[in-house]
Amino acid sequence: MSISLKRRSLLAGSAASLLSRPAGAADFGPLGKPSWAADGPQGVAMRKGLAFGAAVPSNLLNRSAEFRKILARDCGLLLGNNELKMAVVMPEPGRTDFAPADSVVRFARAHGQRLRGHALVWHEALPSWVAEQLAKASPAQAEDFLRRWIDTAMGRYRGMIESWDVLNEVLAGYGPVRREDGLRETPWLAALGPGYLDLAFRLAHDADPSAVLTWNEDSLEHDFGWVEARRARVLTRLEAMRKRGVPVRRFGIQAHLVSDHPFDAAKFRRFLRELGQLGVGIAITELDIDDKAFPADPAARDKGVADFARRFLDVALDEPALLDVVTWGLFDGDTWLNDHPDHRRPDGRRQRPLPLDEAMRPKPFREALIAAFRHAPDHSTVRARLRGTA
Template identity: 40%
Template sequence: MQLRRRGLLAGLAGLSPALAAAAPSPAAPPAWGGMGQAAGRGGMGGLAAQRGILFGATLTQGQVVESAEMVRIATEEMAMLVPGFEFKWPGLRPGPWEFDFTGADAMLTFAEARQQAVRGHALVWHGALPGWFGDGPADAMGMRTLLRHHITTVAGRYAGRIHSWDVVNEPVEPWDNRPDGLRDSPFLRRMGLDYIDLAFRWAAEADPTARLALNEYGVEMATPEQDARRTALLKLLEGMLRRGVPVHALGIQAHLSAAAWRDFDPAVLRGFIRRVAALGLECYVTELDVTDRGLPPEVAVRDAAVAHTYRTFLDAALAEPSVTLVALWGISDRFTWMNDSRFARREDGLPTRPHPFDPAFQPKPAWGAIGDALRGAPRR
């Protein structure tokens, strides 16, 4: 999921004046005592707030500048925004000891002017590192110094303004053949398991008000591979809590496949969420989208299958009261990472239709399915 990161991030650096022009007069940032401003919103964000769910979507500087329709939908429907590139290392770190907050500051201003919550994604992720990083410092102390400087600087700059941070993203990979199931990332190779604990402790010190999440993909399906990932995640979370690490939530990315939905068992997902909740943690759905790879070319067939996938996943997840946040990983098919991913793009070369609005920004069956799920049965 590289999302054309490097080229896009380089091109977005100078867009903040146009972004600022798209925003109404700035308002005070929301407070995180509960749902913040979500309960008073209209649109889908207001509907979700009635069930105690903070609802929003990812958005980037480029999308805001390019499309007034994206601005309209994000403003009217979302209670929360997740900057898609602007908090990642390549957008923030032009050099080992340099920071460029132009994009991140602009996205915060944009959201706060609309009284929207903001999620930070992500403080530590092996999959989005700048070119200068290479394999990172050669020793544990150098990596520790670099990582602490990054987390303290970034989380500290936005302290009190971020609802939640994905502190460590995708730390688990059972097929890397470690006994603990962790991913063989440059952070793990240099610092060992401590890198996860320390990242959360440093984030909590830098911003004591933010909710801190461990974010992972591939935990919703009833397959041996995903069962192994669930097992490794639970082991990791249990260890963190025993050690007193300040983790508050597990983020479930939920990059779903409509063609593979036969392997979905609601009982498996709900059982996993309940085990996480039994540890005293919330669950967030952090990157929800649905690829139509493997489906027939007919648009109506694809859209119906994608809508069904959104609905059945959300019906299962939202039945659990520990699920308190849902973030879509895309609003319109006009802007999607999936056409550039070998894992998600269609084999026949047709553009994918994974999001709830089509390329002309018209709502698709998926948007209705999401609304129906948010209106669903009481949570218990």
């Protein structure tokens, strides 16, 4: 057998091992009645055609009754923060683990909550064994693997996960852009070329035609020259994809806000309007606020975070195409910011970037969310049309 065939056999064999029996709705219980409180973030948001939710870790969901109570009260939309990333689902060849994702899906269905899937194609959370095989694969082999991965992940939850982040962070990061097309250099790009963006969406649509397919991107919020150029690249590429009939129906803005970075409301408002004019829905997908520029005093920090959140949300919620607001975690004990060297506070104190504190008590950020939803313009009709529920 040739080396090429051996590589094909390994990729195909590993991919085939993914093909577990797709689970039907009965495996996850019936869709329950909505559990959220009328005066909580989701209860207020839904009056304007919006959904509020959070990324959740399944391990905490499974062990903390208090956390489950809060999620049921405050959220109308859930996703696992790592549970459907390839590194979790496929840690090694021949073995898949959907148990963490299953628990999030099961909880959301029981409480009548929408679900997001995150993320099918990303340069991080890629198992080392997959990256190694992609580096050796022909384009046909890489495409076959991508198809089987998407079929398996989406097929397991077909009809239950409303929207999927098909692409995540595909544009080049900070600093000078090396490629003329602005794409990040990743194993997917190396294996399949720039066409992998369109391909991923088409494969995802085949796997679950009912799912809303999203391009999720970072570093689009703040007022820097390189961010403005990045927004322009998004608009140009997204418009071209739509003209080619690529089934991208939503654009996700991560919104990892940083307290010492400038924010220009007028420029961000214009970007949202231009996205909406392309006919896609918009989601704020990973909202949190790095508080390192705010004082050490917790009350002062919480006020700074809440004020920034309100300024940002007042702009975002003005846009009729804005559909969802999702925080990356719901309480301060579940933030990634304390573990990232770029986001550690100079004074060594732990970040307070989310709606609830480390003891899961509501903070001014939660109040700011509710107030922003309550005072937002009512674009329910447009939002229902974009969701396909009008």
